[in-house]
Amino acid sequence: MTERSEGMIVERPLKLEYDYTAGLAQSRFLKGLAEGKIIGEKCPVCGKVYVGSRGSCPTDGVPTEGEIEVPAKGTLTTFCVVNVQFAGQSVETPYASGYMLCDGADIALMGLLQEVPIDQVRMGLRVEAVWADELGPTLSSIKYWRPTGEPDADYETYRHHL
Amino acid sequence: MTDVLRAPHALEYTYTRSVGPVVERFFTGLGEHRIQGIKGADGKVIVPPTEYDPHTGESLTEFVDVSDAGCVTTWAWNTDPRPGQPLDRPFAWALIKLDGADTGMLHAVDAGDESTMSTGMRVKARWAADSVADMGALECFEPEAAK
DSSP, rough: OOOOOOOEEEEEEEEEEEEEOOHHHHHHHHHHHHOOOOHEEEEEOOOOEEEEOSOTTTOOOOOOOOEEOOSSSSEEEEEEOOOOOTTOSSSSSSSSEEEEEETOOOOOEEEEOOOOOOOGGGGOOOEEEEESSSSOOOOGGGGEEEEOOOOOOGGGGGGGGG | OOOOOOEEEEEEEEEEOOOOOHHHHHHHHHTOOEEEEETTSOEEESOOSBBOOTOOOOOOOOEEEEOEEEEEEEHHHHHHHHOTSSSSOOEEEEEEETTTTSOOOEEOOOOSSSOOTTOOOEEEEEEEEEESGGGGGHHHHHGGOOO
């Protein structure tokens, strides 16, 4: 085997700068977050409540109906434990992030889970949002999610949301 | 009516990468104000040099010096340069076939005005004042008549 050196190394940062327009439905959702509320929108045909709605039901192709507040409390449906450090990471490893299905919602929100030992993180865990000190029209308004202490949700209640 | 929210959103990846032996030699040459190509299996000179032959896939090793001047084979005028592009004023993106090369190299032509640009026009490299062994050494190309 021949010895290989690393050779020349270059920095090649790639930056994409967007001017993002949220649209009507997403703006309603984001403004809700600024008031400490999680706003969903319901499909008049299938009845599903979309959280972080884009304004239409992807199944039925009809506009959703605006502004249904769902509680900042729900069920952890699935999760991932992060053990690897990476650049720009703001949370100490190991930590878990997961999908939080608010009660009454049909789409889960992705979020960070805290105040629970990693080995106790499980599907069906009941969780609630901990809001940031300063709220704004951003998902960062939810600082993280933590267990409520309620008994775990039955698998049947969230099996269609995995 | 709900107001629609709008915000800047930057997506950034901070890549650090190795360039490999062929590009390393190309970059090193640029730092010395030399442009090097590589001879393909069919004898044609590829600029910038590639590690492998584009047709046969075999490793290429025979470097060839080419001129820092050549012809524009095709071009497009960029009226609104974005941050990070070679020039901060309107310029042409062009494929430039350098004398001694058989392929076109993509670079910027500082032509001042679109009317100055034409297919087949002669251009020459403008080297950066402080040369580093990287693409930055080659600032841009400019119409040869301007020299």
